[in-house]
Amino acid sequence: MTWDPIRPLIVQSDLTVLLETHHPDFEAVRGELSRFADLVKSPEHLHTYRITPLSLWNAAAAGMPIDQMTACLQQYAKFGVPSSVLSSIRKYANRYGMLRMEDVGNELYLVSDDTVVLKEICAYDSLKKYVSDTRGERAIAISHVARGVLKQELIKLGFPVEDLAAYRKGEQLPIQLLDEEEGEGQAPFQLRDYQQHAVDAFHRIDAEGSGVLVLPCGAGKTIVGIAAMARCGCATLILTSNVTSVKQWKREILSKTGLSEDQVGEYSGTSKEVKPITIATYQILTHRGKKEDEFSHMRLFSERDWGLIIYDEVHLLPAPVFRATAEIQATRRLGLTATLIREDGREEDVFSLVGPKKYDMAWKQLESMGWIAKVSCQEVRVPLSGMDRDRYSASGARQQFRIAGENMAKLDVIDHLLIQHANEQTLIIGQYIDQLELIAAHTGAPMISGGMPYERREELYQQFKKGQLPLLIVSKVANFAVDLPDAAVAIQVSGSYGSRQEEAQRLGRILRPKRIGTANTAVFYSLISEDTKEQDFALKRQLFLVEQGYEYGISSWEPVRKKREEVHHEV
Structure with a gap:
């Protein structure tokens, strides 16, 4: 097939898909592609996705038709789609629902319309203790207690199970949601x-x-x-x-x-x-x-x-x-x-x-609707301080990562960012308690860690939410389920290796929509020690943010530092 410059995808026979980031249809294609493929790499110009059995099974379970998956690739592929890719998508996506768990009277059955597949399953040594009680060609009676373990074993073999068996109703408890009339004095409960x-x-x-x-x-x-x-x-x-x-x-x-x-x-x-x-x-x-x-x-x-x-x-x-x-x-x-x-x-x-x-x-879809803040993600690369550079060179890999995370030169960057965002509610987030205590002493702001009593933590959170505290320093204890809607700036000074889930949760601290009358925007800074193990792991953490549609800017602190020194000398 001839080259078509209008189309943004290159689909490869190994189920890898390349997407041009500067194409005018990038956002639309990414939104559709991410429903059935996983982002693997995200350099500036070309993102790499991988279609996997699990990505296809999740798409199928969520109701995405196979024809919609293949049509997405065919519509946007520059060179067309290899027939092997189309057949692999059909092969794996069709496996969801091929095996089902269903109730038959008081018994639990593993059933399939494909008798060949059932025979194949019965031949696996790891499954024989679960699937010996066949009931004709299309069903196997299984123990109720093996329901979960069998599903685990089957998916390892490439056969996801659609579980259609009955579920206990459990203890009944009528639960009434409060609406505007019934919730007097309460905020009305209305789902978006x-x-x-x-x-x-x-x-x-x-x-x-x-x-x-x-x-x-x-x-x-x-x-x-x-x-x-x-x-x-x-x-x-x-x-x-x-x-x-x-x-x-x-x-x-x-x-x-x-x-x-x-x-x-x-x-x-x-x-x-x-x-x-x-x-x-x-x-x-x-x-x-x-x-x-x-x-x-x-x-x-x-x-x-x-x-x-x-x-x-x-x-x-x-x-x-x-x-x-x-x-x-x-x-x-x-x-x-x-x-x-x-x-x-x-x-x-x-x-x-x-x-x-x-x-x-999709995160970006909610942002466009105004339900979460519009966030700019910025990575600032900071050279190691002279003292830290010597320690880094003499240390092992694990210690190198921590030295890079606690780089003393990051204090100057923090000072610069706090001046730049002087009138905004700011969180400083980090991995290492010693580093956070140092930053707290340097800035005069309180620090929250897991060792702090819950009541004191809540008191500080409330002060921050009311605007009484413009700056709060938090350890990983604040990664999850902390509602701080007015936080407009987050400065991540150290993280957990390449943890994408942690990156997502920390970004989540500033995603809450802002108060009416204020800009619904936020900035997420990651301070990364340049040319270190920390920079290597930061590349992995970027994946999640880019997959969700965030532009990830990278800048160097060194030119800013030199300019600040020049201004200082002139003064």
């Missing part, structure tokens, strides 16, 4: 259009039972969870990332529903309430005295007849909770997250045990 679409997407799966909703930070995932909970009308266990998030869920539930204080319990290190709505942390569930001890709090999964379990920040789900989740596949499950990326690579387990992606709202 996309939140309603997300809830509808979850509840379209009445037969299927479970799924994951992907919504950007600041989009109101808690609100979506509450609305889904109300639609189910049953006892619900909510699992989330930290105590701050537990408190936030409880506040939102009590203010947005007709539930009373004695119906909503907290289950954490300081409180062990099991009520019709119970909110717990992943940390408490995985706590044990010794490594060889049992996880005693895992019994929470069976403390009540839960009809729904909500996994907030599902990308953080710890391995022991995966194991517990495999055992409760008859309970409806809802995963909420801003990103399906897991640093441990267990995205397939989220798909199998919590559920496939059912809804995904």
